[in-house]
Amino acid sequence: MKRSYYLFNPGRLSRQDNTLKFTPVGEDGREGTPKYIPVESAADFYCFGSLDVNSALLNFLGKQHINVHFFDYYEHYTGSFMSKEYLLAGKMQIDQTLHYLNPQERIEIAQKFVEGAAFNMLKNLKYYANRERELSTEIAAIEELSTQISSTTQVPELMGIEGNIRQVYYRAFDIIVNDFMLEGRSKRPPANELNALISFGNMLCYAVCLGQIYHTQLNPTISFLHEPGARRYSLALDLAEIFKPILVDRPIFKLLNKRELQAKDFDNKLNSCVLKESGKKIFVKAFEERLLETIKHRTLKKSVSYKHLIRLECYKLSKHLLRIEEYKPFKIWW
Template sequence: MRKTYYLFNPGRLSRKDNTLQYTAYDEQGLPEQVKYLPIEDVADLYVFGSLDANSALYNFLGKNGVSVHFFDYYEHYTGSFMAKEYLLAGKLQVQQTQHYTSRLKRLALARKFVEGSAFNLLKNLRYYQSRGRDVATEIDQIDGYVAALPFAGAVDELMGLEGNIRQVYYGAFDRLVPAEYHFGTRTTQPPQNELNALLSFGNMLCYAACLSQIYHTQLNPTISFLHEPGTRRFSLALDLAEVFKPLLVDRLIFRVLNKKEIQSRDFVQELDRCVLKESARKTVVRVFEERLKETIQHRSLKRSVSYQHLLKLECYKLTKHLMQMEEYKPFKAWW
């Protein structure tokens, strides 16, 4: 089975026969360690350090369907190299475009994404409420916003409700993690504290994971419904990520902080930003990968599927909706 590889150190990636050769550099920029990755074992690469590569290498990656996602020093997602869109189908692309240009069709899909996101984050809050954390006020407020979703008449209104839901949700974080962490307000560019740094990094991992699964379907990742196409290149991944961030990112944050897998010493507080140390990024990536591989018993399929496969199933469900085969219903956790 093909795997995701994460490159944290500066280094050089090159082709050696039918193998990827990765040479890591030390702090002085000298070759330190060489690893070989058989191309047939690589699904995609996440690059967090500076990477030297040439066009011949990217041609090799493209021919073998390997995507590369880039992140800067501050954990911001900066872009992707995507292999040729080999699965795009004309008929589906026409339908996807028509669902975007039709106000009612787009609104219906955008509403589904917000409903799925709200349901899953409420699931997180109710889990902690049942374990003695007082988040009842936040649950009631979010329920009120959810009740207003059917009456939103424009995508901008839905985005406003989604923003209100998130604001209330993040207001409960201080009661779900150890006392030394304080959320404050959501800050992204740059994140101002530990919780915001974890959220930004985790959200980017989730976005890239969704993009990778979209690429292996016939969907066009540039045509979205909740987020406006053009603000980000692959905006459909942002739509899907809304549904899965409460499960893949928020639960990860609660785990690593409550189990002290990451502590205050694992962050660097700079003049105007907070960033994770490399060791903390590796911990987040490890837990994120564990989560993607974790399996659940799927209610409809009657078999165990991984969270990573759930992302692809979500793409298939969206495809069926666009082709008018079956109404799209966002994934909602039942545990």
């Protein structure tokens, strides 16, 4: 089974026959012990340190359909090496573009993304409300805001409602989480530990969604909720809205409340906070475990992983764009 590899240390990635070799390089320029990765086992790489590669390696990765995602010091996603889009189809490109260009069809899809995201956020809050957290005010506010989604006629108006829902949702983090306070969402850079975790997790979720889109006929640059822009795969932002409460927020709550992540795993500086390598490794482990966790799918009647749920979401959206079946966003049913 193919898996993701996370490279936290600076180093050099090279090809050795049909094996990938990662050689860590210290700050003094000294090389560490190489690690060998069978190419058959690699799905993609997530790089959090500087990485030296050459064109020969990139050509090899491209032929193997292995993508590489890059993040900067503050855990912001900076870009990806994406191999040639091997599944793109002309009809899908045309239909996806036509849905974007039609205001009514675009807003209907965008509403579904916000609807799914709001529902899954509410599920998280109700889960902790049942565990003696006083969240009735936040739950009622999000439920009321959610009723306004279907009446929107413009994407900016919808984005405003989505922003208000998230503002209320993030306010609840200070009630759910022990020992740490969010004190409002801050991104560039994150102001405290909770903000650093959210930013780090959201970027991982975005990259995973991008990787799943790549294995379908969808074009990742044509989106419906977020405005398509230069140099970004905005459809992955759309899909990530639905899955962030499940793949990112739940692990954050668990890791902090069980004290698996502590203050020593963060690097606090003036007006900014980032995860140390120890913190990144702890969160990535929990994130990967969440992705590989399986549930019994009600329609397929078989167990599927959370990661595969993202692929299934892409297939559902594809059917909608091809006018085969109306798209319904993924909502937690347990």
